[in-house]
Amino acid sequence: MLTFSLRRLLSIPPLVLVVSLLTFLLLKQAPGDFYSQMEADPARSTTEVLRQKENAGLLIRLNRSELVALGTFSDQGHEWKFEDTGEYRPQILKDGTVVNAKEASRSLLKFNINSANYQCDDEAVVYRKVGAIEGFFSWLVNAMTLDFGISYKFNRPVFGIIKERLLNTLTLSIAALLIAYGLGIPLGVFAAVKPNSRLDHSAGIIAFLGLSIPTVFFALLAMLFASYTGLFPIGDMRSLDYDTFGFWGKISDRAHHLILPALVLGTSSMAGYMRQARGNMIEALSQDYVRTARAKGVSNNGVLFKHAFRNAVNPLVTLFGYSLASLLSGSLLVEIVMNWPGLGRLIFEAISAKDEPLVLASVLISTLLLVFGNLIADLLLAVVDPRVRLS
Amino acid sequence: MNDSSQNPDNQNTDSQHSDMPPPRGPWEILWHRLRKNKLAMVGLFILVSLYLMCSFGGFIAPYGMNETNKYTVKYGPMLLGGYSVAKTGELIGEDENFEEVILSTYEKRWDWFTGGVHFHDSSGSFTLRPHVHPLREYESWDEYGEMEYLLAEDRNISIPIRFFIGSDERHEVFSLCGFFKIHGNFQLMGLKNEDCPKVDNLHYGLFMMGTDILGRDLWTRILYGGQVSLSVGLIGIFISITIGLFIGGLAGYFGGIWDFLLMRLVELLLAIPGLYLILTLRYALPNDLSSRQTYIMIVAILAIVGWASTGRMIRGMVLSLRESEYALAARSLGGSSLRVIIRHLLPNTASIVIVTATLYVPYYILGEVALSYLGFGITEPDSSWGLLLKDCQVTEVMKYNPWLITPGFFIFLAVLAYNFLGDGLRDAADPRAFLGVSKTDEK
Numbered sequence: 100m101l102t103f104s105l106r107r108l109l110s111i112p113p114l115v116l117v118v119s120l121l122t123f124l125l126l127k128q129a130p131g132d133f134y135s136q137m138e139a140d141p142a143r144s145t146t147e148v149l150r151q152k153e154n155a156g157l158l159i160r161l162n163r164s165e166l167v168a169l170g171t172f173s174d175q176g177h178e179w180k181f182e183d184t185g186e187y188r189p190q191i192l193k194d195g196t197v198v199n200a201k202e203a204s205r206s207l208l209k210f211n212i213n214s215a216n217y218q219c220d221d222e223a224v225v226y227r228k229v230g231a232i233e234g235f236f237s238w239l240v241n242a243m244t245l246d247f248g249i250s251y252k253f254n255r256p257v258f259g260i261i262k263e264r265l266l267n268t269l270t271l272s273i274a275a276l277l278i279a280y281g282l283g284i285p286l287g288v289f290a291a292v293k294p295n296s297r298l299d300h301s302a303g304i305i306a307f308l309g310l311s312i313p314t315v316f317f318a319l320l321a322m323l324f325a326s327y328t329g330l331f332p333i334g335d336m337r338s339l340d341y342d343t344f345g346f347w348g349k350i351s352d353r354a355h356h357l358i359l360p361a362l363v364l365g366t367s368s369m370a371g372y373m374r375q376a377r378g379n380m381i382e383a384l385s386q387d388y389v390r391t392a393r394a395k396g397v398s399n400n401g402v403l404f405k406h407a408f409r410n411a412v413n414p415l416v417t418l419f420g421y422s423l424a425s426l427l428s429g430s431l432l433v434e435i436v437m438n439w440p441g442l443g444r445l446i447f448e449a450i451s452a453k454d455e456p457l458v459l460a461s462v463l464i465s466t467l468l469l470v471f472g473n474l475i476a477d478l479l480l481a482v483v484d485p486r487v488r489l490s
Numbered sequence: 491m492n493d494s495s496q497n498p499d500n501q502n503t504d505s506q507h508s509d510m511p512p513p514r515g516p517w518e519i520l521w522h523r524l525r526k527n528k529l530a531m532v533g534l535f536i537l538v539s540l541y542l543m544c545s546f547g548g549f550i551a552p553y554g555m556n557e558t559n560k561y562t563v564k565y566g567p568m569l570l571g572g573y574s575v576a577k578t579g580e581l582i583g584e585d586e587n588f589e590e591v592i593l594s595t596y597e598k599r600w601d602w603f604t605g606g607v608h609f610h611d612s613s614g615s616f617t618l619r620p621h622v623h624p625l626r627e628y629e630s631w632d633e634y635g636e637m638e639y640l641l642a643e644d645r646n647i648s649i650p651i652r653f654f655i656g657s658d659e660r661h662e663v664f665s666l667c668g669f670f671k672i673h674g675n676f677q678l679m680g681l682k683n684e685d686c687p688k689v690d691n692l693h694y695g696l697f698m699m700g701t702d703i704l705g706r707d708l709w710t711r712i713l714y715g716g717q718v719s720l721s722v723g724l725i726g727i728f729i730s731i732t733i734g735l736f737i738g739g740l741a742g743y744f745g746g747i748w749d750f751l752l753m754r755l756v757e758l759l760l761a762i763p764g765l766y767l768i769l770t771l772r773y774a775l776p777n778d779l780s781s782r783q784t785y786i787m788i789v790a791i792l793a794i795v796g797w798a799s800t801g802r803m804i805r806g807m808v809l810s811l812r813e814s815e816y817a818l819a820a821r822s823l824g825g826s827s828l829r830v831i832i833r834h835l836l837p838n839t840a841s842i843v844i845v846t847a848t849l850y851v852p853y854y855i856l857g858e859v860a861l862s863y864l865g866f867g868i869t870e871p872d873s874s875w876g877l878l879l880k881d882c883q884v885t886e887v888m889k890y891n892p893w894l895i896t897p898g899f900f901i902f903l904a905v906l907a908y909n910f911l912g913d914g915l916r917d918a919a920d921p922r923a924f925l926g927v928s929k930t931d932e933k
Contacts, residue, residue, distance in 0.1 A: 114757065114761055117758055118758065118762060121758075122770055125770055125771065125773070125774040126773065126774065128774050129773050129774045129775075130776045130777070307906070307909065307910075310909060311902065311905045311906040311909045312902055313856050313859060313901050313902060313905060314856075315860065315863050315876070315879060315898070316879070316899075316901055316902055319879065319888065319898060320895065322882075322885050322888065323889065326886075326888070327889065333885050334885070427763050428764045428765050428766070431763075431765045431766070432765070432860055432863075435864065436883075443765075446766060446769060447769070450769050450772075451865075458770065458773065461766070462762060462766050462767075462770055465766050466762050469761060469762070469763055470761055
């Protein structure tokens, strides 16, 4: 048990490392970035855009000695050279003649030497583009201290944004999970107690529909329902005048906004639990110990709830971890359709805005959640069910 | 395909019961069992009709995919009814000579099943041929004397719907996933120009499920969209099962370092939540793609994300089958590894692979829907079910045009049918069934 958990725990860091490396490379590989639109905008000076890129860690400004070390290179048919003459900046030589910075920047824009890309701003300050691997390692070093960089779009530290959104997503997922357990298990158990009854058949239909209904469609139907009846708010987490409410008002307002998304998100897990609870319960009721209990004269309710129910539901409880993982993926669409400010909507916004630090961090955090969810599920299963042996 | 020769038990059990019907192959048994399952047959029927309908979409659809109605008017679903106007009152206004005139005010009203497609001709007598009413502009005046146009059906005029008519221009009538097309100039139904009255301010069209926000026929868009959405599911599952069979077979058969590396790759793919991975992959690909390229890209992304779980399952099965007697026999007879894998091991995973494939198709359909809905997949002017749902993104728009959600029902139907069929197949492909033992013998 201990060795199993240790081994699983030890396998997480390399996995997360590879996931973040692959994601990083994928993002770097993407055509265009957040700044490409800015660069194309004639109203913005190149200097300004390049400074911003430098702050974002995409470019590194070359200092005096590095400029000189570039040596002679050619760009668009001209020979360029930086020469240190002891003045406050190196002299720029174009085809052997000295030119001033203004003139140099007019013809020297982007060039590459030995597959390293360089860019030059309006004052002939030269920047080197940070390579993918190099960028990844500097990101990794910062990420160790939970510094995931600054979001391009929100202009705030990524970690703060993620923390806030993650809390919202967890609220939604846990509410959905509660609904799934709270409705799914009782329905499944009652369906199993009276198999082939009307309740059983309708539970079966609900399970089929719940498992099949597409999240997007269901969420849209829920929004349609909310907008027609006015019983539920349309999207978002709290009302506009949230701050004026008292303590209980705040709580009920949040709950009011939470119900519909949680119901939509919880439906498919609910259907799954219902099926599983029914199957487990039917199996448990056919076991010898149930017959023994009945033969001993235990009341019907006693047999159902003390003997069969516990054995049937235990394995379901352990599915908590897996469900959390699947809810995380499912909540992305619910959050976007129902306008819930969670992690899923964040990654959608980040991808639309080409906000790379934010995309990277949200993929990483969601992966961590999923991996830990699965680990917890495996461990719980072993704790609850002695037949499962982990080695 | 008949695998009974590989299954010696098949003949044995049958020969013991001389009164039993002649021996059947496993596929025959599967089909026999499936046919008894009502839900599965319903699912199969729905799926076959959906696929046929969408393939012949160009023939069935009354309009072209991007044909906007002449006046860009939004129509409600004609199958469900139509708008009529009701006079609400009169108000006294003034004309340009400051003389008082009486202006009538109208109110627009939705009549369930009484408007739209109906069965009485222009004289009002019943016919079997369905008719539609044209829309007329009614001038309505509000209390401030402001005029607005209300569009409602003119119930006095009926236009017959003609079936099997020729169309003016050649268009696609059959399309297999958009790759193989047949063109022609005939269509199932439509309105004929010569039937339509030439009156000003009269709009007409055959919009059975209404129009989208740009005034295009939604039913037509659904048919063309289904070609994309439904075929993405089939092609996607085909590719990912192929990858899964190849990699799972390789890892399971050879074991060792192959197994280790491939399974770590599978774990890696399964560690990232599905939609997050799909969106990230999409981000890395260029945006300015043609419609054909977009389609291929979506299938590729979904297959890359999807093969992992099938691969792992197949690897597990091959791992256990590798030690079976017939695999040992094949190997000792000098069969090469590739031959043993392809000829002996993989066919034995076939039943389970087919069941899983059927149950997984919905995920591919939903993946395409999610991508297109979010704006990263199929884009205008093409059509797909996810893209059509995108019109509902603004709740206000959806509230006043609730028929825009119709494509969602089709997605739901397709997913439901696949689940019915998959469940039925799973029950039918119970491994014990392959030994030729019928259900009654088990008890």
